[in-house]
Amino acid sequence: MEKKHANHNIACTVTQCKNHCCDADYCALDRIQVGTHEADPTVCECTDCRSFERKEGGCDCRG
Template sequence: MKINKSIGCTIDECKYHAKNESYCSLDHINVVKHENKATSQEATDCGSFESKK
């Protein structure tokens, strides 16, 4: 698995998490909002998340 040290990640339930290191293995991520106007960190999410199976 390739580690992208430009994308930090602590969500080890994601299939793209870099296992023993707190990084993502994707080349890029898609950040999305779940409110009409994002005014806080809680209003955004990583849209690239996929659950480990």
Template sequence: MDQKSCNTSIKCSVSSCAFHNGPYNCCSLESIKVGCCDSTPTKCEGTECASFELAK
């Protein structure tokens, strides 16, 4: 089992992401990209983590 780093500045609860560090609920990436689900988001639901990658 490879040990993932933990970027404590990026909180994450998406356990199905390849970059999720479960024991610490953080992201193992150095930075993430936030994207939009529609052209003019007005709520949280209108955004997404564009760095998401489905875990194997």
């Protein structure tokens, strides 16, 4: 499997994303875009990583 560089400035546990570094809880991108799906966000659940891309074939990071 392709080895990706862990960006220690962007912690992330979404291993289903193809931008996840896989071998630790970090994103592999240099930068990400964060946005919201709410008109008036009030809690962290209102925010989203807009750089998420679904990993084809599901998660193969662990297990």
